Amino acid sequence: MALLEVDDVIVRFGGVTAVNQASFTAERGRITGLIGPNGAGKTTCFNVITGLQKPTSGRVRYRDRDVTGWPVHRRAHQGIGRTFQRLEAFGSLSVKDNVRVAREIHGGPKAWFRSEGRAALEVEVLLDRVGIGEYGDERADSIPTGAARLLELARALACDPMLLLLDEPSSGLDETETDSFGALLSELASEGVAILMVEHDMDLVMTVCDEIHVLDFGEIIASGAPADIRSDGKVQRAYLGYSDDDDSGADHTSELEAVTP
């Protein structure tokens, strides 16, 4: 059984159906991509998985349990971690303190009883791992956007997630940072983390994902390996806004086709 199972989830906001009977899974040791155009319902899916959004119908199963009615903090304690599309770090705290706070809030008693020195060391190791060790003592609102994104990741990793949800994690990263970021994701997956990633950078998605689900107007229109998704006509039309008699999406299509995993 997969670590996470999203089963037939519907989310309606008044007259808008943001998610429409979406079903997909995420498994330990694998990177799963969730892609689709703006407004397709990707973030809403994340909110349903983490407990911020109650689904209109459908279920979320995690670690063999139905967690649909569970509050956010209970899911977090069970190993569901996430980063947000908008940066959520505390701007006036240092980068290090942001990671420490995340660890203390979500780590429970185990984290509170760690010695000061041990906690500080763990924070440094984490910051080095995501590649922002040099910014440790800076205020979080003074660091470059790319580093702020990586701080979000460090904050999520500070809670030792078993399932890690990443909402557009590479926006603001330059090409080199994106490459190391992709390598880090693969490393985390090889350690057994299940990663579910919403991402618009197709190069990154096609390179690191084991499986991809494509959302369009709240519905999963395709699921499969990167190569299958890349060549799927439905995906090209829906996700890229491209159809045979309309070449307005041609630039994006070539972007999708140009990618070699």
Ligand SMILES: Nc1ncnc2c1ncn2[C@@H]1O[C@H](COP(=O)(O)OP(=O)(O)OP(=O)(O)O)[C@@H](O)[C@H]1O
């Ligand atoms: N709290 C809300 N109240 C009303 N409508 C909402 C709410 N949250 C999202 N929506 C609507 O639901 C739809 C899906 O939004 P969502 O943010 O999940 O899309 P997304 O795929 O994450 O898009 P993007 O790529 O732009 O981040 C959109 O039409 C959005 O306007």
Ligand SMILES: [Mg+2]
């Ligand atoms: Mg979104």
